[in-house]
Amino acid sequence: MINLFPLWLLGILILSACSNPTKTNPLLPSHLPEAPVAPREDTLITIHGHTRTDPYFWMRLSDAQKNSAAPDVQTRKTLDYLHAENAYTDSVMQNTQDLQQKLFDEIVGRIKKDDESVPYFSNGYWYYSRYEEGMEYPVVCRKKESLESAEEILLNINEVAKGHAYYSATALSVSPNNKILAFAEDTLSRRIYTVRFKNLETGEFYKDEIPNVSPGGAWANDNRTYFYTSKNKVSLLSEKIWRHKLGTSTKADVMVYHEKDPSYYIGAYKSKSDKYIIIYAQSTLNSAYHILNANEPSGTFKPFTPRSAAHEYSINHFEDKFYIVTNHKAQNFRLMETPENATAMENWKEVIPHREDVLLEGIDVFKNYLVVSERKNALNHLRIIHQKTKDEHYIDFGEEVYVAGSSANPEFDTELLRYTYSSLTTPYSTIDYNMTTKTKDIKKVQEVVGGHKPEEYHAERQWAIARDGTKIPISLVYKKGTPLDGSAPLLLYAYGSYGNTINPGFSSTRLSLLNRGFVFAIAHIRGGQAMGRQWYDDGKMMKKMNTFTDYIDCSQFLIDEKYTSPQHLYAMGGSAGGLLMGAIVNMEPQLYNGVIAQVPFVDVISTMLDETIPLTTNEFDEWGNPKNKAAYDYMLKYSPYDNVKAQEYPHLLITTGLFDSQVQYWEPAKWLARLRATKTDDNLLIMRTNMEAGHGGASGRFEPYKAVALEYSFMFMLEGIAE
Template sequence: MFTPQSSVLLLSAIFYLGCAGEPKNTTDKEELMQPPIAEKQPYELTGHGDVRVDNYYWMRLADEQKLASEPDEQTKKVLDYLGAENNYTRKALKSTETLQETLYQEMVGRISQNDESVPYLSHGYYYYSRYEVGKEYPIYCRKKGDLSTKEQVILDVNQLAEGQEFYNVSGLKVSPDNELLAFGEDTLSRRIYTIRILNLETGEFLKDEIPFAEAGVAWAADNQTLFYTAKNKVSLLSEEIKKHTLGTSTDTDETVYKEEDPSYYIGCYQSKSGEYIIIWNSSTLSTDHHILKSDNPNGAFKQFTPREAVHEYSIEHFEDKFYVVTNWEATNFRLMEVGENDTDKSNWKEVLPHREDVLLSSIEVFKNFLVVEERKNGLNQLRVINQKSKEDYYIPMDEVAYKAGIDTNKDFETNTLRYYYSSLATPETVYDFDMVTKERQLMKQDEVVGGHDPSQYTVERIMVEARDGRSIPMSIIYKKGFKKDGSGPFLLYGYGSYGHTVDPGFSSSRLSLLDRGFAFGIAHIRGSQALGRSWYDDGKMFKKKNTFNDFVDCAQYVINADFTSSNRLFAMGGSAGGLLMGAVVNQAPELFRGVIAAVPFVDVLTTMSDPTIPLTTNEYDEWGNPDELESYEYMKSYSPYDNVKAQDYPNMLVMTGYFDSQVQYWEPAKWVAKLREFKTDDNLLLLNTNMEAGHGGASGRFRVYREIAMEYAFMLDLANIKQ
């Protein structure tokens, strides 16, 4: 576990990585391409009488004092190793540098330099963001009354980001009187935000600054009080909800809620109606809410209904009641309602029943309509219900596989629903849908500069039979002319954790692969909620291996169906999807020509055994608690780092960020070192550490495409596509 690095350490890290790993005789090609060999320092880890020896545990910077001062010898050793790996990666991919630059220019060239979001109405102002030519960050703007009035720039992130290696703004919230803007600022990529407040009338920042917080706030109706989420400075967990009054010291901020259970995330928001401040807390299996009238900021929060060990629900206020989306006696969730003055579960009344084949995901409340977002057969649906007559209908979608959902809808009084739509072939599109006339209006479709014709690509939706007989959805796209004779390269993507479903949406950068002959597929494996809540339940805890088996079975399918061959098949996944990549290459390395693992969570057992590491305790119901023998043994049986063995592995590119707070950099670094020790092949094994970024990669609009260009060039070169 480590705390945020000082600027002194960052400069030192950059210095060491700039000079580390250079061979003494750069004219000697043998020496030039010699991969780094990490030092082995045996370290014993014991659990339930089982002893594991970790030879690369030293890569973890465990003492936070080492990060608050000049690097000590151990820190220098880690930086030297990461530097050597970065240098080796750069040299190994040197022949692709021209291709990388070509790919980068292609990808950024497809992006409209003068882009602007679709304005939305909130409290009498139209809000939108826009980009200017050559600038990395958005400019947030608004217009009062209607779109013909003068633009007011409320926040130019480019100005704030000047001189920063990493900069991110998140959680913008305008006060109810429209005069103040609160937002979170992250300059390290650790998702540790400082909340700042800007006076939109004068353009000056208030002296109030709230450090070590989550980005979002909830304004009270008095425009002087805001509620925010404070982080634990060691574990980085969201731990307390505090109340701040403008003009006072943050040292005196009152804690209005403290979460005692470290397995819960917490946060706060204002209801769409504006009448309530809502505190939420959520673990994998349970949620809890506390409510307070927003015009009574000094009052006491009231628990919505008693917390239960297994009960997930969400709430939204409407007139004199709350709508409740709940899995109480409803695996795929159902919709309930309850009066606002007595919200205990015993008073809930059913509005929409549970359905075995439909997952109820979320709702959007309007004065006259209720919109329900559902998932059936792996695809999202939007259901419109008249609040008075209760008549309902579904908004039609255009393609066999797509991504769709409720967009920003701040206006409570309107009869217009804004929703987004895209597919693997169709760029991101925003529609305004009249819920009375059922007519839709195209508000914006992302421009692909240089032109893009969706009809030149074929999208397929396939059901793959898994080894246990279950049917796995898979979405595939390729350019017309792609031959299903096993000769084409294919990239298979997967995630499969936390119930997160990767929908088949558009990516303009992906065109650089498709137009060079690649096919691309998403395996909607268990661990997601593609086929409902049971699909998630069947891919976590003691059923986690279903996730890995599903991906392998999808890979085998595209080979058997002659989409590709094992010498032309590539795989990619990030974070928990990086865990997927690690498990897959241990299980079936022979299926893949190359694998890209981004910020991979591969040292599962060691990380989950250490509650001091950020986010660990929140994950017990996802992966298991290693303090329990059964969980310990199951995690050990699939943890990629613990199961590296002497065998051939595919070509691999591993991407990580030095400041990652979600998957610490040492997990992929240790994994690569251990793979080098055990693997029996001569394939490429590359580690690239971004020294200025965390879990989400580089900040800014364009810099991220440098990393994507590297990943694509790695695959294209292995597929013998050189330009």
């Protein structure tokens, strides 16, 4: 990687005073070196008769340029600028170096180093993963028939990760005869995977390697045929499904499905019953499935039902029928069933009707039971239904604020449901629930090394009133004794997009905040699905502004109720949640003392106008297509990069990754440059670019916590918390 530091970016003599002069704070540097200044090179972008000026468009590099051994002038300038910002961040945060190390050691110190997952049974074997002390990656293992049997190592990820600054192995799948392992690896953090195969009898890797794929695939029942998904090499969108015969050249692979609509994600998987290979195509508003008998891998996939507009559904095979979770005439989804030989929609029959106050999120199918995952009033519920008698009951969880969900349940003929449970005060538990006797067997409780006493903390649910009268749920946790008089620092987290709900689960990392007097809160704002599908619909497209105003109104509620004050309120969000951060600091900057924007999606219009960028075409139904003037005008109202103005902003920490394929690094880099050139305050504005990683940051078990230590130190520095 090129690491040049140009003289035109060095600020060595000009000093500026740091803000917050009324508070003696040993962590805040009394003076700062001059920040890097990105050169302005205006690019004009005109559409719908409107021209936007982008002074930092030059920062955009191609993947080839980023990895070039002989970088051109633009590449050198861009990389130099990113390195200069990293150096500036190091300078600003210099007084927190010891604190960052202490926090990292503290956070990592709570993690059991030689931990092991709870084994689950599948096709004659018990599968589990374990960590060896000092290792960054898990060792994936199994034991035949009994947990007393000898251990067999399927994949020691520490071994295959050697020599890579970043490494991810995912979508591990064992062939039906238990002899071959398929898995997908990414060595760049660009989410471009290669499928590899391992002979589990000899321990040798096959020569077959399939590059440029999405993770995940499906074995046919002949133990030789593997279905996988290739990506478009420019947009990185999943595009084609292929059939590969193990031991043959990938050049001989047969394409079995080609999705020509770039608004869809596609992939292949196998039904839990092992009878079908299933291809899915999913867009924001539409679903489509094709099925093939897994005993006939050379056959032709047939459509499950004709694709139709604005219809989302999922399918599960059971005996001689399919269950369908569908939103057809059911905004919160309902459950249907249909014979496996007559799957078109006209044959579907209702099993569970639509309910206005309950979101049907999914199902797990067993021989004797059906488990329905539901959400009501921003909380999960697990509903157990006997397949034959139709008797039903719910599992009782017993706390006000919690998260629970179905876990690894690959076995079909069992009365045990494995689920996980946690709350803001209670570590995660893995529980086997006997659906017949209604008894619970706690298989494992997450160990917090050094101890954790849930009774020392308090969790609660509050409801803020949005400006349009809507009640917005907020989940809160703090250590008992924390003053609730407006003096406590509070970190408010939210996401608010794609229907993703941030659940109120436990985090041992978060103890480093709570034990230092912070309140932690999650705003379950519109754009997620905490309160059902309408919650999502009211926070996207031409209603996206609700997401931002909900967050602001939750912030004001927490201030009014004396959980915190503007001098101690901190905001955090990542990716689409980073867009949220960008919007709220433009709209109501005075509410926040500090903001952490992780890999923020802030240049909304430029990105959504560029269909060569990954995700763009998939998300026209999420954000709108700015080629449509109405969508363009609406997006222009909130796009953070386009709405930076001459005003005071909170202290800001921005993070990004050079190889991010989801939110390209140049979005946060350009945003920072425009903020620095425009804002009127002396508050901190820093950015950390991980030059070796992408959207998810560093790989490994412990390395990512260095970024967390930086974020926490940023807030502690502003609060004057030195220990």
